[in-house]
Amino acid sequence: MLVTGNDILIPARAGKYGVGSFNTNNMEITQAIIHTAEKLRSPVMVQMSEGAIKYGGQDLANIVKDIATRATVPVALHLDHGSSYESALNAIRMGFTSVMIDASHHSFDENVHETRRVVEAAHAMGISVEAELGRLGGIEEHIVVDEKDAFLTDPEEAVQFVEQTGTDYLAIAIGTSHGAYKGKGRPYIDQARIARIGELLGIPLVAHGSSGVPQEIVERFRTGGGQIGDAAGIADDDLREACQHGIAKVNVDTDLRLASTVGIREALMANAKEFDPRKIFGPARDVMAQVIEHKMRVLGSVGKA
Numbered sequence: 001m002l003v004t005g006n007d008i009l010i011p012a013r014a015g016k017y018g019v020g021s022f023n024t025n026n027m028e029i030t031q032a033i034i035h036t037a038e039k040l041r042s043p044v045m046v047q048m049s050e051g052a053i054k055y056g057g058q059d060l061a062n063i064v065k066d067i068a069t070r071a072t073v074p075v076a077l078h079l080d081h082g083s084s085y086e087s088a089l090n091a092i093r094m095g096f097t098s099v100m101i102d103a104s105h106h107s108f109d110e111n112v113h114e115t116r117r118v119v120e121a122a123h124a125m126g127i128s129v130e131a132e133l134g135r136l137g138g139i140e141e142h143i144v145v146d147e148k149d150a151f152l153t154d155p156e157e158a159v160q161f162v163e164q165t166g167t168d169y170l171a172i173a174i175g176t177s178h179g180a181y182k183g184k185g186r187p188y189i190d191q192a193r194i195a196r197i198g199e200l201l202g203i204p205l206v207a208h209g210s211s212g213v214p215q216e217i218v219e220r221f222r223t224g225g226g227q228i229g230d231a232a233g234i235a236d237d238d239l240r241e242a243c244q245h246g247i248a249k250v251n252v253d254t255d256l257r258l259a260s261t262v263g264i265r266e267a268l269m270a271n272a273k274e275f276d277p278r279k280i281f282g283p284a285r286d287v288m289a290q291v292i293e294h295k296m297r298v299l300g301s302v303g304k305a
C-alpha cells in the first residue's frame with residue numbers, strides 16, 4: 001500500500017529500527033526495491049531525486065505508485081533533496097507521499113524559512129516532510145572538535161530548527177557523505193552526536209550517504225572490467241548502532257548503482273552474443289535485490305510490515 005513517510009518512520013523510530021529509502025531511476029530498480037520489501041515483510045521508502053524526475057518524470061512516478069499501491073507492505077514515494085518550495089509542490093502534484101526540502105546550504109534562518117513554507121503546504125495535503133540541517137561530508141576520526149562542529153549538526157540547533165519548522169523528520173550531518181568514496185577504511189560516524197540529537201528530539205532522524213559499498217560488489221565490478229578507486233561505505237555495525245540512537249530513515253543509492261552495473265557487466269561478459277534486454281537488466285535487478293535484502297536485514301526492518 002502507498003502510505004506517507006510518517007506512517008513508516010514513526011513506528012521505525014519507536015521500534016529502534018531503520019527503514020531503507022532507496023533511490024529509483026527505472027522500473028527494474030523499483031521492482032527490486034518493492035518486491036524485496038514484500039518478500040521480507042519490510043516497510044520501505046522509494047525515493048526519486050530531481051534528476052530522477054527529469055529522467056523518468058511522471059511515467060516513473062506512476063510506475064512506483066502503481067507497484068506500491070498493489071504491494072502488500074507499506075511503501076512511501078519520497079522526493080530526495082528537493083531544492084525549492086516549487087520542487088516540493090511539484091512532487092506532491094505528481095503524487096509523492098513524502099518530500100524533502102534541502103535548504104541546508106543556506107543560512108539557518110533561510111533554511112527555517114524555506115522549510116516552514118514547505119511544511120505548511122505539505123501538511124495541508126497530508127504529506128510528510130524531511131528537512132536537513134548541517135553539511136554532509138566525510139570526517140576523519142582525529143579531526144578536532146571545533147572543525148567537526150563547523151559542519152556536523154549541532155544538537156541544540158536541531159531542536160530549535162524542528163520547533164521553528166515543524167518538519168516531520170530531520171536529516172543530520174554525522175560524518176556520512178554521498179557516493180562510493182566515503183573515507184579510508186571504515187568511515188567515521190559520530191555516534192555520540194546521533195545519540196545526543198536522539199535524546200533531545202523524538203522525531204525520526206535521517207542518515208544520507210548510507211551505502212555500504214560492499215567490497216564483494218566492488219570486486220565483482222572490477223572483475224567485470226569496471227574501474228573504481230578506494231571505494232568505501234558505512235559499516236553494517238555502524239548503521240545498526242545509529243538506528244539504536246534514533247536514525248529511522250536510511251538513504252541508499254550508490255549500492256544500487258554499483259549492484260546494477262555489476263549485474264549488467266557480468267551478463268555481457270558471460271555471453272558476448274547476448275542482446276535480449278531481459279537477459280541484461282534481469283540480472284541487474286537480481287543483484288540489486290540481494291543488496292537490498294542485506295540492507296533490510298542490517299537495519300532490522302524485516303518482518304515489521
Ligand SMILES: O=C(CO)COP(=O)(O)O
Nearest residue numbers: 179208209210211253254
Ligand atoms: O543519501 C543518498 C541519497 O539522498 C544516497 O547515499 P549513498 O550515495 O551513500 O547511496
Ligand SMILES: O=C[C@H](O)COP(=O)(O)O
Nearest residue numbers: 023049051052178253254
Ligand atoms: O543524493 C543524491 C542521490 O544519490 C541522487 O543522485 P542524483 O541526483 O544523481 O539522482
Ligand SMILES: [Zn+2]
Nearest residue numbers: 102104132136
Ligand atoms: Zn543536503
Ligand SMILES: [Zn+2]
Nearest residue numbers: 178208209251
Ligand atoms: Zn542524500
